[in-house]
Amino acid sequence: xxxxxxxxxxxxxxxxxxxxxxxxxxxxxxxxxxxxxxxxxxxxxxxxxxxxxxxxxxxxxxxxxxxxxxxxxxxxxxxxxxxxxxxxxxxxxxxxxxxxxxxxxxxxxxxxxxxxxxxxxxx
Amino acid sequence: xxxxxxxxxxxxxxxxxxxxxxxxxxxxxxxxxxxxxxxxxxxxxxxxxxxxxxxxxxxxxxxxxxxxxxxxxxxxxxxxxxxxxxxxxxxxxxxxxxxxxxxxxxxxxxxxxxxxxxxxxxxxxxxxxxxxxxxxxxxxxxxxxxxxxxxxxxxxxxxxxxxxxxxxxxxxxxxxxxxxxxxxxxxxxxxxxxxxxxxxxxxxxxxxxxxxxxxxxxxxxxxxxxxxxxxxxxxxxxxxxxxxxxxxxxxxxxxxxxxxxxxxxxxxxxxxxxxxxxxxxxxxxxxxxxxxxxxxxxxxxxxxxxxxxxxxxxxxxxxxxxxxxxxxxxxxxxxxxxxxxxxxxxxxxxxxxxxxxxxxxxxxxxxxxxxxxxxxxxxxxxxxxxxxxxxxxxxxxxxxxxxxxxxxxxxxxxxxxxxxxxxxxxxxxxxxxxxxxxxxxxxxxxxxxxxxxxxxxxxxxxxxxxxxxxxxxxxxxxxxxxxxxxx
Numbered sequence: 001x002x003x004x005x006x007x008x009x010x011x012x013x014x015x016x017x018x019x020x021x022x023x024x025x026x027x028x029x030x031x032x033x034x035x036x037x038x039x040x041x042x043x044x045x046x047x048x049x050x051x052x053x054x055x056x057x058x059x060x061x062x063x064x065x066x067x068x069x070x071x072x073x074x075x076x077x078x079x080x081x082x083x084x085x086x087x088x089x090x091x092x093x094x095x096x097x098x099x100x101x102x103x104x105x106x107x108x109x110x111x112x113x114x115x116x117x118x119x120x121x122x123x
Numbered sequence: 124x125x126x127x128x129x130x131x132x133x134x135x136x137x138x139x140x141x142x143x144x145x146x147x148x149x150x151x152x153x154x155x156x157x158x159x160x161x162x163x164x165x166x167x168x169x170x171x172x173x174x175x176x177x178x179x180x181x182x183x184x185x186x187x188x189x190x191x192x193x194x195x196x197x198x199x200x201x202x203x204x205x206x207x208x209x210x211x212x213x214x215x216x217x218x219x220x221x222x223x224x225x226x227x228x229x230x231x232x233x234x235x236x237x238x239x240x241x242x243x244x245x246x247x248x249x250x251x252x253x254x255x256x257x258x259x260x261x262x263x264x265x266x267x268x269x270x271x272x273x274x275x276x277x278x279x280x281x282x283x284x285x286x287x288x289x290x291x292x293x294x295x296x297x298x299x300x301x302x303x304x305x306x307x308x309x310x311x312x313x314x315x316x317x318x319x320x321x322x323x324x325x326x327x328x329x330x331x332x333x334x335x336x337x338x339x340x341x342x343x344x345x346x347x348x349x350x351x352x353x354x355x356x357x358x359x360x361x362x363x364x365x366x367x368x369x370x371x372x373x374x375x376x377x378x379x380x381x382x383x384x385x386x387x388x389x390x391x392x393x394x395x396x397x398x399x400x401x402x403x404x405x406x407x408x409x410x411x412x413x414x415x416x417x418x419x420x421x422x423x424x425x426x427x428x429x430x431x432x433x434x435x436x437x438x439x440x441x442x443x444x445x446x447x448x449x450x451x452x453x454x455x456x457x458x459x460x461x462x463x464x465x466x467x468x469x470x471x472x473x474x475x476x477x478x479x480x481x482x483x484x485x486x487x488x489x490x491x492x493x494x495x496x497x498x499x500x501x502x503x504x505x506x507x508x509x510x511x512x513x514x515x516x517x518x519x520x521x522x523x524x525x526x527x528x529x530x531x532x533x534x535x536x537x538x539x540x541x542x543x544x545x546x547x548x549x550x551x552x553x554x555x556x557x558x559x560x561x562x563x564x565x566x567x568x569x570x571x572x573x574x575x576x577x578x579x580x581x582x583x584x585x586x587x588x589x590x591x592x593x594x595x596x597x598x599x600x601x602x603x604x605x606x607x608x609x610x
Contacts, residue, residue: 005243006228008267028232031240053237081265082229089571090230093484093513096190096491100235 006030007080010073019070023060024084029053032077037070048111049074055104061087163461163499167197169333171493172322173303174310174345176204177275178479179467180338181294181303183486185236187336188301190494200302201332203324205309208276208292221290221407222247222384222400223271225263225569227480242293243271244403245376250566251383252545253428254538255390259545260383261559261566268382270567272402279368279405279443287403313348320462334498336489337465338482341451346469354460358469361449365415367408368443371434376401379434386566387428388532393419395529396475398566399432405443406433411475415447450478454515459503464489471511474518475525476568481514521572524565527579540591547591557584 007030010016017023019039027034029052036047036056047069050056056071061084073079090097165171171187173180184200191198223231223238231238246268250261263269273290299305308324315321316331323329339346346358371379380401387397394412410420423429424439454471458464466489467482485507492498492506531537541558548556561578564570578584 005240005246006232006238006268006271007246008265028237030232030237053235055233080228080232080269081267082233086226086229086569087233090226090233093510094487094491096186096487097230097233099193100233 007078010077012075014073016071016079017067020066023067026057026061026082028055028080030078030080033074034077035072035074058101164497169198171200171334172332173202173336175338176202176295177291178294179482179486181298182483183336183466183490184298184303185301186487187490201306202303203306203310208289221273221275224477224480224567225269228271238271241288242290244287245272245401247272247384249383251385253387256539257542259542261563272400281443310345335463338467339469341468342448359451359455360453361451363415363447364450365410365447367445368405370405370443373404375434385432391422461500462498464503471514474521484510517571517573520576524572524576536595539595544587544591
């Protein structure tokens with residue numbers, strides 16, 4: 001596939017990580033798209049479709065909690081795994097590497113806030 | 124590209140409850156006076172010269188501008204580079220094996236700098252270790268392409284088709300997108316005027332800057348300009364390497380070398396380490412050793428181990444190009460002064476491995492210091508020196524680990540033991556691969572040497588190695604006894 005020589009290729013529908021799994025890594029999409037899906041009582045809710053270049057699964061780096069959502073390839077996707085150990089070693093040496101993660105998390109909180117406002121308005 | 128959004132307000136101009144991260148006023152931090160001198164800070168309109176447009180220069184410029192934007196600082200950054208990374212052969216070549224380590228790939232991706240398929244000619248997912256006692260493949264547990272094989276320029280002298288973008292050009296483009304300006308030329312004079320550095324490129328008038336970041340390689344004659352500037356700077360001590368490029372074609376490489384980097388631990392006098400790195404249509408052969416010359420290369424290329432991994436039709440003398448660049452082996456003690464900082468190879472780099480990874484670390488530390496702490500000698504001592512010291516101290520441990528590798532290289536039963544232990548680990552799924560991970564990180568340069576060294580002190584590693592050494596020695600002594608009895 002075009003768009004990136006690094007990472008691992010996942011076929012359409014292939015699970016990258018499953019909700020509830022224990023995680024020690026985050027991911028950067030090198031090519032293609034990835035679905036972020038939450039499962040509750042056997043029902044799936046599509047939270048968003050992540051694009052190439054996006055960081056995913058970053059919460060597992062900072063929290064000792066199971067994965068909050070399933071990541072699944074939408075079409076063929078190439079995904080690079082970022083090790084927690086490598087990342088923590090680097091953040092210890094250079095805290096500014098976290099700028100982008102803070103930005104990503106901030107962006108997600110903003111999106112969630114907007115979603116709450118939209119849902120409340122619909123009631 | 125990483126585009127910071129306007130802070131503090133939503134699309135209607137209202138503050139939201141989630142703006143706590145974005146409203147953090149980093150501008151105040153930037154305006155704090157630098158330790159030692161209030162005047163030696165970057166301010167709006169400050170001019171920065173970056174001498175050298177390789178990875179160190181581009182990464183420094185990119186992060187300097189990116190962090191300056193975050194704190195609302197407008198800087199003018201000139202990258203002075205004589206080479207053209209879009210042209211093949213020496214004019215665009217930076218003389219390097221072209222391996223982007225696992226840790227650097229991850230760090231850049233986390234920073235938002237993803238390397239596209241146009242730049243990474245081949246993703247590497249394993250190492251093939253070749254010794255006279257046998258070969259073993261060491262694969263990444265994640266089955267991922269985690270190392271990038273690139274060329275620093277667009278390709279060797281006889282490149283047939285410009286299929287890929289050079290790594291250096293890709294990074295340079297990112298720094299241009301961030302706002303840097305490239306001045307194509309060679310610096311031929313450096314001086315001081317009113318306490319500020321003055322830089323002249325060949326055929327042009329001198330330009331005065333507030334800060335000069337020197338990002339030259341150790342092979343650059345231009346470093347001499349700084350050795351005579353009265354800063355107390357002396358270029359790092361270095362050793363000679365040899366790099367050869369061979370055209371094999373993508374299909375042949377896929378069939379033979381595949382997506383593995385081939386490393387050789389051979390008991391050849393004067394040869395420390397050798398590797399064959401598959402790229403797109405070419406392979407790079409890199410040799411490290413004492414007084415490398417063509418005779419040593421001939422001995423290496425004619426070994427059965429090299430002949431065995433290259434295609435049968437390959438001829439060792441049919442190379443596309445060859446260079447013998449020097450690599451730094453010991454960093455400089457004080458890679459900074461007021462308004463001057465030395466980054467990448469001409470400052471402090473990693474011993475033998477992951478030079479580009481070290482360039483990323485030192486360049487970013489220098490950029491961070493310049494934006495947040497100042498550009499005085501004292502500011503660099505506080506903010507930049509710790510990053511250099513971490514690398515330099517780790518190199519001391521690296522020397523010990525390379526000494527151990529040398530012992531293995533010279534001792535046949537030790538080579539057999541390493542092979543036995545690694546093969547056993549690679550055959551077992553789900554088990555901790557202690558020797559494999561040590562070798563992987565030694566060859567790829569992905570982990571600090573201290574980490575690798577500490578892993579070799581683990582009782583399980585020592586136990587496994589002792590057992591492998593024992594089983595490697597016993598057959599040899601039994602054989603001797605049998606031979607003795609026959610006599």
